[in-house]
Amino acid sequence: xxxxxxxxxxxxxxxxxxxxxxxxxxxxxxxxxxxxxxxxxxxxxxxxxxxxxxxxxxxxxxxxxxxxxxxxxxxxxxxxxxxxxxxxxxxxxxxxxxxxxxxxxxxxxxxxxxxxxxxxxxxxxxxxxxxxxxxxxxxxxxxxxxxxxxxxxxxxxxxxxxxxxxxxxxxxxxxxxxxxxxxxxxxxxxxxxxxxxxxxxxxxxxxxxxxxxxxxxxxxxxxxxxxxxxxxxxxxxxxxxxxxxxxxxxxxxxxxxxxxxxxxxxx
Amino acid sequence: xxxxxxxxxxxxxxxxxxxxxxxxxxxxxxxxxxxxxxxxxxxxxxxxxxxxxxxxxxxxxxxxxxxxxxxxxxxxxxxxxxxxxxxxxxxxxxxxxxxxxxxxxxxxxxxxxxxxxxxxxxxxxxxxxxxxxxxxxxxxxxxxxxxxxxxxxxxxxxxxxxxxxxxxxxxxxxxxxxxxxxxxxxxxxxxxxxxxxxxxxxxxxxxxxxxxxxxxxxxxxxxxxxxxxxxxxxxxxxxxxxxxxxxxxxxxxxxxxxxxxxxxxxxxxxxxxxxxxxxxxxxxxxxxxxxxxxxxxxxxxxxxxxxxxxxxxxxxxxxxxxxxxxxxxxxxxxxxxxxxxxxxxxxxxxxxxxxxxxxxxxxxxxxxxxxxxxxxxxxxxxxxxxxxxxxxxxxxxxxxxxxxxxxxxxxxxxxxxxxxxxxxxxxxxxxxxxxxxxxxxxxxxx
Numbered sequence: 001x002x003x004x005x006x007x008x009x010x011x012x013x014x015x016x017x018x019x020x021x022x023x024x025x026x027x028x029x030x031x032x033x034x035x036x037x038x039x040x041x042x043x044x045x046x047x048x049x050x051x052x053x054x055x056x057x058x059x060x061x062x063x064x065x066x067x068x069x070x071x072x073x074x075x076x077x078x079x080x081x082x083x084x085x086x087x088x089x090x091x092x093x094x095x096x097x098x099x100x101x102x103x104x105x106x107x108x109x110x111x112x113x114x115x116x117x118x119x120x121x122x123x124x125x126x127x128x129x130x131x132x133x134x135x136x137x138x139x140x141x142x143x144x145x146x147x148x149x150x151x152x153x154x155x156x157x158x159x160x161x162x163x164x165x166x167x168x169x170x171x172x173x174x175x176x177x178x179x180x181x182x183x184x185x186x187x188x189x190x191x192x193x194x195x196x197x198x199x200x201x202x203x204x205x206x207x208x209x210x211x212x213x214x215x216x217x218x219x220x221x222x223x224x225x226x227x228x229x230x231x232x233x234x235x236x237x238x239x240x241x242x243x244x245x246x247x248x249x250x251x252x253x254x255x256x257x258x259x260x261x262x263x264x265x266x267x
Numbered sequence: 268x269x270x271x272x273x274x275x276x277x278x279x280x281x282x283x284x285x286x287x288x289x290x291x292x293x294x295x296x297x298x299x300x301x302x303x304x305x306x307x308x309x310x311x312x313x314x315x316x317x318x319x320x321x322x323x324x325x326x327x328x329x330x331x332x333x334x335x336x337x338x339x340x341x342x343x344x345x346x347x348x349x350x351x352x353x354x355x356x357x358x359x360x361x362x363x364x365x366x367x368x369x370x371x372x373x374x375x376x377x378x379x380x381x382x383x384x385x386x387x388x389x390x391x392x393x394x395x396x397x398x399x400x401x402x403x404x405x406x407x408x409x410x411x412x413x414x415x416x417x418x419x420x421x422x423x424x425x426x427x428x429x430x431x432x433x434x435x436x437x438x439x440x441x442x443x444x445x446x447x448x449x450x451x452x453x454x455x456x457x458x459x460x461x462x463x464x465x466x467x468x469x470x471x472x473x474x475x476x477x478x479x480x481x482x483x484x485x486x487x488x489x490x491x492x493x494x495x496x497x498x499x500x501x502x503x504x505x506x507x508x509x510x511x512x513x514x515x516x517x518x519x520x521x522x523x524x525x526x527x528x529x530x531x532x533x534x535x536x537x538x539x540x541x542x543x544x545x546x547x548x549x550x551x552x553x554x555x556x557x558x559x560x561x562x563x564x565x566x567x568x569x570x571x572x573x574x575x576x577x578x579x580x581x582x583x584x585x586x587x588x589x590x591x592x593x594x595x596x597x598x599x600x601x602x603x604x605x606x607x608x609x610x611x612x613x614x615x616x617x618x619x620x621x622x623x624x625x626x627x628x629x630x631x632x633x634x635x636x637x638x639x640x641x642x643x644x645x646x647x648x649x650x651x652x653x654x655x656x657x658x659x660x661x662x663x664x665x666x667x668x669x670x671x672x673x674x675x676x677x678x679x680x681x682x683x684x685x686x687x688x689x690x691x692x693x694x695x696x697x698x699x700x701x702x703x704x705x706x707x708x709x710x711x712x713x
Contacts, residue, residue: 229337231673231712
């Protein structure tokens, strides 16, 4: 009972209210006026929203792949018996402890500092913003995902690996046929975390480029924020975009969970 | 059992927190939502003094730069809502008209020197201006004098006061750029700040000039703001004049055009204060910023104003852009008692000795109220310059940007300017964006 109550207050009620508000026109939540689905029509006829959607999709694909590949490689390296693995693990994990806004501003300084030499800035083209965000996200998330992979890799039973070695399996064979299937649960978690984090990225985007130039580097969450606060009378459209956003993130995450779960094996 | 107890306790604290958060009502307190972060500290002091004098508590909350509308939106829906807030003229009134109280019968309104400055609708008065400000090109007279004393200067005039149109300004500026090493400056103009959130000097203030002239040509209205509000489309007839002066700024600047996307207003004011530039476009509020820069080399008597000349015929008679976008509004949805308290606070602020001294000496406001004598006008150099220019035989430019359709319109304009400066867009594309976004933002507001 208490759990249900807490769940109601903290989740269900705001969620239902959010969906209701997406069908209304309002300035503050207390004076909403019913307008039906017109907010959704406005959202989808909005070029900026579609741009942001496409930008987000491209960003997510690239950063999900790069983050997981690098995290896995680091995890493999740091589960070997090397000197100082613990120190390195800590160092790689640390970026994750810094808040997104701070990271965004720091990377803005770094990237602008480098681009300075070529007489351009982050705002010169959306491409710089795009790759800046990819670098930033990689830097922030690789360490976190690495820790999860390390936990997975350490759980692979030593005797299975040894048996494979005795049978004469090469390193790549062991990786493909023994390690990977056995760390599948970690992969599920890491993919889920990176996909949802990339899709709902907001503070880094706001701090790094704020959408410049001309909103070309704005991602979905930033676009929703801008719609909601940019113009009075457009709060409902922002809300509608947010509902679309929720459905999108939830379904992609669910599909991904189902797909990778299927590949998990018992050891 | 234990787990269950824990759960009950957790929910109980959660609900208790919610109830406490909503239920707290402080009937007497005034809640002042402040729009200007740069003067937040002064308001804190005023609040303390007022409480000491009258026993009425004034809570001052300040929104961070550029987030006032956001803050107001979230604060006003709370049960402890702001009792005094600010609207930015007729457009702001449209957005907040459900919340603004009619101030027609207040003493505060009767204090106004020029009643037409107030935001009105029908018979009602919903916004009272409390400060007039002026902006133009701020220049460092020491550097200008140095330039005019050069033996090989290319212009025939011999003082800055003789600059009274775009052609002269351009000749002077370009010659100064050629001699910038002799003058010891890095560029004539401070950086044209185009970083996100730092574009207002161009997409509002500079954009004001061409649109002011365009709406002035519309003789059906006696006020450019009203003409602007009535225009669903603009022709951006004076767009080339905007380009004139914008190009002048970026071509003769301290920083390279491609770097403008990372420059802020604070950067450009610092460049001016450190003597690296001779001119910067900004308003009289920038005085505290210039004065506050470490290592400031500009003497206060050398800080002067000149109007922004863009090459419009007859601009010899043009003055500074003088106006306001800050209007006090009283929240009509709080208790009548709170409303009265709030009005009394504002009346105290603008008519008592103590209040007026804060306005003049600490805030440096040029207040448009008849309660101020000449001796009580601000003493900072830029505010004085604004007063001087208002008394000259020139006509001030009205702050027509109050009629701009939305924040988004300004941002589209500013973003286009950035891309133009960086060479990714042509001027024609900028003109198209300005015209199209005006039209579409107007259509959205309907």
